[in-house]
Amino acid sequence: MRAHEAGALHGDLGNSGPPWLRTPGDVNDLVARLWPGNVARAADGALAVAGLGVREIAAEFGTPVYVLDEDDLRSRCRDFRAAFPTEDVYYAGKAFLCRAVVRMIAEEGLFLDVCTGGELATALAAGMPAERIGFHGNNKSVAELTRALDAGVGRIILDSFTEIDRLSALARERDVRPKVLIRVTVGVEAHTHEFIATAHEDQKFGFSLAGGAAIAAALRILDEDVLELRGLHSHIGSQIFDTSGFEVSARRVLALQAQIRDARGVELPELDLGGGFGIAYTTQDDPSPPADLAKRLRKIVDGECAAERLAVPHLSIEPGRAIVGPAVFTLYEVGTVKDVDGIRTYVSVDGGMSDNIRTALYDASYSATLASRASTAPPLLARVVGKHCESGDIVVKDEFLPADVQPGDLVAVPGTGAYCRSMASNYNHVPRPPVVAVRDGRARLIVRRETEEDLLALDVG
Incomplete structure (x- = not known):
């Protein structure tokens, strides 16, 4: 990356000219949209979250540590609830899940989507009402589906004909009629990384619309009348900043709704448009407020329903990283600073790809700031x-x-609430960091730090 491009990653560089003309104080600036709402520099120059200094957090919990601004997360939940008051807003369990966060989003009135038995177990252990859980995944096992049925999960999103057969057999055995959605692959390629775009044809999720699998799946479920088909589900990807992809997706999936109506005389009452709304990792990212997203999505759905002469279905959305992503930053301690022959300076911290694989995996960009002073x-x-x-x-x-x-020194990296702890590993036998929630100047541990004893406890050889 060229120096003038890299300069846009930190500070208000878009308004202050080239980076080499900045004043020295610019390195202390915090760009509001990159950070949780209660993060600021204290009088001593160190970062503080909800009034608690990062040096105190590091002293008590060590580093690296994920720091969650609880009121910021709750505020983002409320913003989406306010923007979508009659719709169902699903928190993405895969972004980050622990019992404390499940309780937070439940208290704020959100729904929860999970995609594995482990995520479902966490949700149920935290007391999430099962009827407010949606169960995703492209290869749900018999055991996972059994647990979902026994718990009374509200919606099961079907991903293959095998899964239809598998769930139908379990439903017959239990004499229950679970509510299901069909995940439709609509052929829309979101402007995002290949591995997080999920609606183009050549990928593992859903029933193909173009190939006819989606209509065949819907008709099979309706004809067999074992599962209760509530609607269709579409998800075009993650880290999305504009709604043009949703417009194409809604047009195609609602055309399928009309096909189903014409074939069987049934108007499905629900539609899940997915989401995957983008967040600001750097100053080059400019996410839309939830209210703007809601206005645009409703306009799209209303227009397409009118064109197909369909009643407007009950809408669900899945904001994805947009709720938890900006609410967390990772705090590291600097170990070495190395100038490599004037080519580049490497600042090495006490974490890395074991606590944030996204830079290596997705070529993701992040910001950072000196946090302890x-x-x-x-x-x-x-x-x-x-x-x-x-x-x-x-x-x-x-x-x-x-x-x-x-x-x-302590260095803080914002925007690490989504997928960093979820995708963390023990590479090089490094224990995973803890998660600390801060509210009203007080910190509480919600996921403890792994220890070497934890690693050795799994090694039974």
């Missing part, structure tokens, strides 16, 4: 890297940090 040193273009034995162990590809960054 303010600095009057000039900006230094640096690469924040981890401690793992991989050259691709990169946390932040390019970022301006103060030139006096040194071992022992």
Whole structure:
């Protein structure tokens, strides 16, 4: 990345000119949309979240540590509930799930989607009402479906003909009629990374619309009358910033609704448009407020229903990372600072790809700031890297940090609430970090740090 491009990753560089013309104080700036709502620099220059300083957090819980601003997460839940008051808003369990967060989103009136037995177990253990859970996944096992039926999960999203047969057999055995949606692959390629675009034809999810599998699945379910077909589900990907893809997706899936009506005289009462709304990882990202998204999505659905002469179905959305992603930052301690022959400065922290694989996996971009103090040193273009034995162990590809960054400093990376802890690993036998929730100046541990004893406890050889 060229220096002037990298400069847009931190600070208000879009308004302050080229990075080399910035004043030294710019490296201390926080761009509001990148950070949880209760994060600010305290009088001593260190970051604080909800009034609690990051140095105190590091002293009590160690580093690396994921820091959740609880009121920020709750506020984002409320924003989506307010924007979609008559719709069902599903929190994405795969983004980040633990019992404390399940309780938070349940208290704020959200629904929850899960995609494995483990996620379902966590949701139920936390007391999430089963009727407010949607069960996703492209290969749900008999055991997982059995547990979903026994728990009374509200919606099961079907992904294959095998799954239709599997669930139908279980439903007959139990003399129950579960409510289901059909996941439709609508052939829309969202403008996002290949691995998080989920509606183009060549991928593992859903029933193909173009190939006729989706209509065949719907008609089979209706004709067999074992499962209660409530509607269709579409999801075009993640980290999406515009609604043009949703317009095409809604047009195609509602045309399928009309086909089903014409073939069987049934208007399905529900539609899940997915979501995957984008968040700001860098200053180049500009996400839309929930109210704007709601206005645009309703206009799209209303227009397409009118064109197909369909009653407007009950709508569900899945914001994805947009709720938990911005509510968390990761706090690291700097271990080494290495200038490599004037080519690049590497700032090594005590975590890395084991707590955030997204940079390596998706070429994702992140921001970072010196968190334990303010600095009057000039900006230094640096690469924040981890401690793992991989050259691709990169946390932040390019970022301006103060030139006096040194071992022992704390560095914070915002926007790490979604998929970082969920996708964390024990690569190089590194224990996974804890998650700490902060509210009203007090911190509480909601996921404890793994220990070497935990790792050895699994090693039975």
